[in-house]
Amino acid sequence: MMTNRIVTIAAFCVYLIFMLCIGMYFVGKNKTTTEYFLGGRKLGSWVTSMSAQASDMSGWLLMGLPGAAYLSGISAGWIGIGLAIGTYLNWLLVAKPLRQYTKVAGDAITLPEYFKNRFHDESGWLSVISAVFILVFFLFYTASGFVSCAKLFSSVFGIPYLVSLAVGAVVVISYTFAGGFFAVCWTDFFQGLMMFFCVVAVPLIAVFRMGGPAEFISSVEAFNPNFLSMFVDGATNTPYTAMGIVSLVAWGLGYFGQPHILVRFMGISSPAAIKKSRRIATVWVVISLTAAVLIGVSGRMVLGDGLLDGNGQQEIIYITMVSKFFPLFIAGIFLSAILAAIMSTADSQLLVTASALTKDFYHNKIRPQATEKELMWVSRGCVMGVAVIAVLIATNQNSTVLGLVSYAWGGFGSAFGPLVLCSLFWKRTNKQGAYAGILVGGIVDLVWAQLSGGIFDLYEIVPGFVCGLIAIFVVSLLTAAPSKEITDEFDSYRSCEE
Structure with missing residues (x-):
């Protein structure tokens, strides 16, 4: 038994050393916060698309979604349908306009900074409020990744949950702290390739x-x-209601407000590269989501009801199947795909949260005169601090990956999604409308998530997104129109689009 574990650990170590080497390669290559947080806008099509999708899917692709399909069958695929549609529309509608407008609007390198510059908010509070929402929701999102990691190590190696949690957090923090955006994107590129291969291979082997x-x-x-x-x-063998299907498909709405995905659009080398990235990302996500559902369904046939303990054990279905199908070292490589999924999302979330706290709170409100070197060290401190809080949230061993992701995903989609779309496509959107959209969308989502029964069983992103959108329209129309300077800037950005 000990020999088996040593072989599997060796496979994990090979993978982890490779990821850390990428992070170390980029140490010292980030001289400014623009390079550390956005890679100097130099990403190519393949790296942009693969890193966006890898950071998007996280541990729930190999744990949360297969676990849902293990319980419910292919009807769990409604989430996948919503996500596939959302992925395509996000690349089609938002990617190029956001890349263009963030350059026009003061060369913004974070989503809150873009909001501030787009609406000429001299007070800076729009970016501060945005940064607060990013901190709150990413704490839960990052915690979901650490939960996945802890479940992986404790299931495979029998390591206590809390020790597993600490190991996973240390690895992710190490290369994010050192290498910044380039390290995160290049590790995500390789991790995206690995996730794709493994998520497709396992159900194919099971079926045959x-x-x-x-x-x-x-x-x-x-x-x-x-x-x-x-x-x-x-x-439960009960038909889905229309509200149930809407709740699952509505996951697609979340894409328009996910900072860790949107920042990839901002960092691509040129708008012309986006079309190729869109095609790569769409193919990746459709095949991967389909395969993840098949893992759950085929796993139920192969393994029976052994994971129905009511404590989230269904989420180790991929781990159990890999251990059953493959020789030890190969199994270790396949299990490393879960690490890839976890790390590719957690690193992005840590970096985006650190950028929001550093640029949009510390530099904006506390130390406007801070040097680039000071901001670099503050950002690295934020990576550490956010990671520690996320680990504390993840110490709840009964947390499910899908539950934590659902909460954070809905929050971002509601708080930021409506404003991202309105800021890019509706010239009449003004600063007051922007404040209203973020606050109303975010607060409705948070409150709705705490309620249950009847209409409150609807996924909170739906009322949050709709209320945020209405708030932007109503408040913008009831208050003064944007200044000529702002509308001229909008026209300038639109002319670049054309």
Whole structure:
């Protein structure tokens, strides 16, 4: 048994050393905060698309979504449908305009700074409020990654949960602290490739071990025909309501407000590279999400009901299948894909949170005269501080990955999504409307998430997004129109688009 663990640990170490080497390679290459937080806007199509999708999916691609499919069948795929649509529309509608406008609006390098510059908010409070929402929601999002990591190590190696949590956090913090945006994006590029290969390989092997697609489908039908229905929850054998389907598909709305994804659009080398990135990202996400659902369904056929303990054990379905199918060292490489998923998201979230706290709070309100060197060290301190708080949240061993991600995803989609769209496409949006959109959308989401029963079972991103959008329109129309300087800037950005 000890020999088995040593072999698997060796595979993990090979992977982790490779990631740390990438981080160390970029040490000293970041001379300014623009380079540390945005890579000097020098990312190519492949790195941009793969890092965006890898940072998007996180540990829930290999744990949360397969776990949901293990319980409910292919109806868990409604989330995937919403995310695939959201991914495509985000690349199609937001990527190029945001890349252009952040250059026009004072060369902004963070989302809060873009809001501040876009609406000429001299007080700076718009970016501070945005930074606060980023801090709150990313604490939970980053915690979800650390929960995934702890479950991985404790399941594979029998290491206590809290020790596993600390190990995972140290690795992610190390290369994020050292290498900044370039390190994060290049590690995410390799991690995205690895995630894609592993998430596709596992269900394919499972299906063919069962005799092929026809035998697989027959097995699922014999087990529970509702597992093959998109309109019936296979866990309870009850039909989905329209509200239930809307709640799942509405995950796609979240993309318009995710800072760790939007920052990739801001960092691409040129707007012309976005079309290629969009195609790569769309193919990646459609295939990966489909495969993740198949992991859960095929895993239920292969492993039976052994993970139905009510404490989130279904989320180790990928881990269990890999351990069952592969020789030890190969299994270790496949299990490293979970680390790839976790690290590719947690590092991005730590960096975006640090950038918001450093640029949009510390530099904006506390030390406007701070030097670049000082800001670099403050940002690294923020990486450490946010990571420690996220670890404390993740110490709750009953947390589910999907639950934590759902909470943070809805919050960002509601607080920032409506304003991102309005700022890019509606010239009449003004500063007062921007404040209203962030506050109303974010607060409605937070309050709705605490309620349950009846209409409150609707995923909070739907009321949050809609209320935020209405607030922007109503308040903008009831208050003074933007100044000519702002509208001229908008026209200038739109002419670049054309």
